[in-house]
Amino acid sequence: MRLRSIAAALVAALLAACPTLAQTKTVRAVMHSDIKILDPIWTTANIVRNHGYMVWDTLFAMDEKLQVQPQMVDHWELSPDRLIYTFTLRDGLKWHDGLPVTSEDCIASLRRWGAKDFTGQKLLSFVSALEAVNDKTFRMVLTEPYGLVLDSLAKPGASVPFMMPKRIADTDPGTQITEIVGSGPFIFKKDEWKPGEKIVYVRNPDYKPRAEPPSGLAGGKVVKVDRVEWLAIPDHMTAVNALLAGEIDYIEAPPHDLLPLLKADRSVTVKVYNTIGAQYDFRWNWLQPPFDNPKIRRAALYAFTSKEFLEGVVGDPAYYRVCKAMFVCGTPLESTAGTEGLLDANFARSKELLKEAGYDGTPVVLLHTTDINVLTNAGPIAKSLLERGGFKVEMVPLDFQSIVSRRLRKGPPSEGGWSGFMTAWLSIDMMNPLTNTMVNASCDKAAFGWPCDQKVEQLRDAFARAPDLDSRRKIAADLQARALEVGTHVPLGQYTLPTATRGLTDIVTAPIPVFWNIDKP
Template sequence: MLKIGRRVVCAFAAVAVFAAPAAAQTTLKVALHSDLKIVDPVWTTALISTHHGYMIYDTLFALDGKLEVKPQMVDKWTVSDDKLTWTFTLRDGLEWHDGKPVTAEDCVASIKRWGAKDSMGQKLMGVVADLSAPDAKTIKMVLKEPYGLVLQSLGKSSSNVPFMMPKAVASTDPNAQITDSIGSGPFIFKKDEWRAGERAVYVRNPKYKPRNELASGLAGGKVAKVDRVEWLTLPDTQTQVNALINGEVDLVEIVPPDLLPLLAKDKNIKVMVVNTAGRQYAMRFNVMFKPFDNPKVRQAVLYALSQKEFLEANVGNPAYYKECKSLFPCGSPLESTKGWDDKISGNIAKAKALLAEAGYDGTPVVFLHQTDTSGHNNLATVAKAELEKTGLKIDLQPMDWQTLVTRRAKKDAPDKGGWGAFFTSWGATDVLNPVSAAFLNASCDKATFGWPCDAELEKLRDAYAKETDPAKQKQIAEAVQLRVLEYPTHVPLGQFTTPTAIRTNLDGLLQTPSLALWNIQKK
């Protein structure tokens, strides 16, 4: 018995010895829609930079799963009786990745930098008389007049998101890129392991204090449940899908519908739509140079293009796309086809007539053509084929998405490194109204890439921002739609959703307008 007893004791001793090391680090490997080259999510509207922002930064407010604005870094807030003074109190325990406390001064500087760049931020800052930090935890915003979109602006869910940054970083000129990546969010960016074109690496922030609420959309408790996240840059979607099947990655952000049957055969993989609100394709004009400096030439494009062609070529499966002749997403409160029923339907004869009226002289249009982003790489080629039928001359210039993102910011002439048009998509939550939709910003040099300049559009956007009656807001939104027919800023090319594929050993992927990698547990 004694020997048995000793044997038992020895066995327990052995267990104690070998159980001592910590559990193996959990690593989440993902293949996203693009390579990360720009780490400043305020300087650019590129979605991959927004994804990066959500990994490392936090926000004052956020949209939950019902698309309602909820506090995030803010603990509580008050509004004065005259609706002019807003006071926000930061919650306890907020800390930058370098160990310094988050202060209201940091947040004030962050709001100002974002507000100089973002479409919605510009409108908000236009009615702000004073923005200050009375103490370390209090942000005070005094308005010139009541404004109905304060919380919606601060809780904006996608490009450009008002991410909070340290004051020293947020003091950077909004037209210059930041290189510092210190945030206060659930993950820390491993800049020393970042290799553009290869991978970006993030590790769990052990000092992050999530809200004491369940995660919902982009709001609630942001609990990082893996130790390390690796964004792997793989050359094409077929390679990404193969890596998923082989267990080399855990998640593929965008799977083309034609590859879904391949994944359906694998019991270790499941497919879901993360952004159920979907996205809207768009062609963006550069109004600074010929021929798109002439509104009639842009109107010709509105008639010539056909949404169906773009959706078929870039999505293919009708289960994942929808034709929608509305500037604002179909299914949203401001959906309307007023004035647009005969547009975007391939009317080449009407387009030719408008080009003749415009006196089009054969100036070629430089199309920036992204070749590496799934679901977008046939946008420019479809447009080229359709517009050449009208007599427009197209200079198609292929490049990867991140090169396009850098080039579209240039105001040079098209024959000197500039551009005439590019193609992209917006999350439906980005374009819900005339103020949030960046491509409707017509404030000239302050507008985003393309730089439309139209006082009438700006008056309508201001009116929308100040109106609180939903019925009157709808009337203003329809007036915006009609004005865009006279002064086109862009062309909506249909709505779509994108399937995301994950291995079945992952739990907790949230349904969000922008990809959220907290709350994911890897078994």
């Protein structure tokens, strides 16, 4: 109750602190997490990606049907030999400081993104040159034909290839940027940012939307409100009460168990806008015991179960889908390859493999996210399944931002490292082997967990070169089977999260929450 009282007082204080905003059209939203990091290239955290779409723009974007559309690009051309892409920017693109967007800005942005993001790394491995033709036109020259150029540039999930001014994009990708200047539909108000309380965006008066209607992350980004505030309210019940009382307008991801309360109020709209949903995954650390042993990773794959996990974490079958496919059920690359016998809570087989592997009881140090509702139940259920499979588990409760930092540590748990953690990725990020961060097995270049397998990487390269969907399907199935064999991660099914709003109209159906086109009559 004390936490709820503090959160309620925070809502009142935040609203009372801005009496001059009464005549502005302001959307007050509670997102799934507070935001402390502002660089969407430095981290893959979803909340930072969401922040990125407020401030920056992209060369291409995916529409509601997951088709690639030009965004900052006006038109593009591909040479007959399929080796040279020429991109021309739209007229009127400006940075928030008033300077024009140039080709050099875009080239620097692609290089920084491509040094950090795994899809970008793969794309740039096929690129021999990025060169400016003039201020508005630049070329991408390939070493060989690569059919996923536009798909890569339209990548909607973290890390997104956001375009930044050259002086900012020249920042080392391993160092966080400090200047938040984009060309997107909203301007970040640094002077009003209070980590742990709120982050504020205002309408960019110089933004030139595309002429097309909004569709997914593409089309015209028309801003109809003056101001958007993301309020940090960690107590879900307090946030729900604030929405019911009309003190806030938007809750990105209310817990499933509170949905009946929201649905009972006719002034509240509860709707799924990210219809493709998200995927739960368990990630382990290949560098440290016990999961440095492949047979022990295999044991965990027998202990886990998508069905029991989703029943416990989500509860309502209307909002989850039992699925073993790494590349997401309901998509062109859905497959059951390599899944036979796995993810079915076969605890006896898990214990047999642990015995064969000589498991000595080394505890799984499980990082547990405490402040994001889709993950708060995930850690305890993962712990229970692993323990029933014969593992010893020590759960370490942490807020998400602490986990973002700690998961980068490669050392043993005794030195601040980790063994495993539960995470969730947008399904749109997991739909193919190049955007699926968890299946990357490029050793030190892979994401936190650092899986290392040459055959997985050979199959990912083959996928990148595949000329058509049929061949990509076959390669993706082979890749899934190999990734499960070596254990890059554990896919644990899919879920959707409805958003709750009050008094808002024209919300765009998109895989991430966007605030352009929203109106507040």
